[in-house]
Amino acid sequence: IKTNYATVKACYPGEGRRKWRIRVAQQFWALPSGERLAYAQTTPVLPTEVENAAYTTDDDPLDSVSASPSNDVSGLGVVVRTDFTDEPAWQAFLVKLQEGEAEFASAVNSESAHKEEDEDESMDEDEDGDDEEAEEDEENESQTSFPSSPPPIFHVLTTPASSLTNISNLSALRLLNDVDIRPIPTPPPPGTKRLRPANRLVDIDGWQEVYRGKMLWIYDARSNMDQCVRVVSQTSASGVYGSATADSWRARVSHICELQVNVASGAMSIDFGGMDRWDYQERVRNMAEAEQ
Numbered sequence: 001i002k003t004n005y006a007t008v009k010a011c012y013p014g015e016g017r018r019k020w021r022i023r024v025a026q027q028f029w030a031l032p033s034g035e036r037l038a039y040a041q042t043t044p045v046l047p048t049e050v051e052n053a054a055y056t057t058d059d060d061p062l063d064s065v066s067a068s069p070s071n072d073v074s075g076l077g078v079v080v081r082t083d084f085t086d087e088p089a090w091q092a093f094l095v096k097l098q099e100g101e102a103e104f105a106s107a108v109n110s111e112s113a114h115k116e117e118d119e120d121e122s123m124d125e126d127e128d129g130d131d132e133e134a135e136e137d138e139e140n141e142s143q144t145s146f147p148s149s150p151p152p153i154f155h156v157l158t159t160p161a162s163s164l165t166n167i168s169n170l171s172a173l174r175l176l177n178d179v180d181i182r183p184i185p186t187p188p189p190p191g192t193k194r195l196r197p198a199n200r201l202v203d204i205d206g207w208q209e210v211y212r213g214k215m216l217w218i219y220d221a222r223s224n225m226d227q228c229v230r231v232v233s234q235t236s237a238s239g240v241y242g243s244a245t246a247d248s249w250r251a252r253v254s255h256i257c258e259l260q261v262n263v264a265s266g267a268m269s270i271d272f273g274g275m276d277r278w279d280y281q282e283r284v285r286n287m288a289e290a291e292q
Helices: 004-012 017-029 035-043 047-052 087-123 131-145 167-175 253-265 280-290
Strands: 079-081 153-156 176-184 207-212 214-220 228-232 248-252
Touching: 004 017, 017 035, 017 167, 017 176, 017 207, 079 167, 087 153, 087 253, 153 167, 153 253, 167 214, 167 228, 167 280, 214 253, 248 253
Parallel strands: 079 153, 079 214
Antiparallel strands: 176 207, 214 228, 228 248
16 A cells, blocks of 8 residues: 555546555555565554555545544444335334434443542532532533433445445445455464465455454345344454455344444454354355455
8 A cells, every 4th residue: 555555546536545545455466476475575564654644644535424433423333224125124223223322322321420420429528619610610511421412323324325225345345444455364274275266355375455444334135124234344353264354244233332332442342253153145245346
């Protein structure tokens, strides 16, 4: 990315950061095997350099949806609607999602309130203080601590329907995340052969295509019936050779708020290569699309 991004950007003005990065990645995968292997000997880019580089900071048309929440964009994750055949089922899903967000926010506010009460009880009262000023401060703190409309956990993306209908996990990642290429996290165990035919989502010459950005939760045709979404992996599962970027499994709408918050906070991770049982058909679809 660092080596070729500026050249690609100049050749394709106006496309945006994500498409430029994808073009650079395509160039890398088109290299002869020997040249790809040689990249393993290059000096890694420092995190501070990555953070301030144009291939990280350049604008993208969908940053308004998928940029980090710290950049004033709401939502920790993105729910992507890819089926538009059953409006009542979609509306029922949205109601359950909003109920889940409200319930989670209420639980967090209740916990915060109890914590503040405990802190207040442990503090010595200041009898010489300005009572009026203290009351005003307490009122302001109360208003800022418990907003009437807590920010949503998810941004919901429904347009343009023509571009979202029935898209794969990989297409959604390329649309809303930034592509990157990394060494495979886990080499094949002794006695285990490398994946054949090789695929960039798992392992080509020790390299793997991965994605960085908000977690994606995909509403598809099956969601109309089971009220679940596909939870999409941005990388392969660590410690499990053979798992793939863009793997997915299904999660019920009543559970996804808690899952998203815990994943974002680092309190849990989802092992797409182990007991979480990734979807075989979706993997086949992603791997075929990756090599087109």
